[in-house]
Amino acid sequence: MLHSGPSQVAVLAAVGRAGGAVPLGPWVEFQRKRPVMIATDLVRFAALASIPAALGCLSFAQLLVVSVVVAAADLAFRAPATLT
Numbered sequence: 001m002l003h004s005g006p007s008q009v010a011v012l013a014a015v016g017r018a019g020g021a022v023p024l025g026p027w028v029e030f031q032r033k034r035p036v037m038i039a040t041d042l043v044r045f046a047a048l049a050s051i052p053a054a055l056g057c058l059s060f061a062q063l064l065v066v067s068v069v070v071a072a073a074d075l076a077f078r079a080p081a082t083l084t
Contacts, residue, residue, distance in 0.1 A: 012060075012063060012064060015067050016067035016068070018068070018071075027076075036076060041073075041077060044069075044074065044077070047065075047066045047073070048066065050062065051066060
């Protein structure tokens, strides 16, 4: 649909992994765990739901943003489980 080449697919994969490098540990450590997990799950849902919502005007930049947001939210979601 986007007519992306191999280089754009590689950039998308790399940006998704780099999004997991956001330093959220100090913030998550001092928060209650259940609200953090619920909030990050809702953020992931909203980011992923924006893809079909923008199907008519989907762009590569939107996919990059969604990839970073989902990776960072996934990191924050899993952090409370590893801290306990």
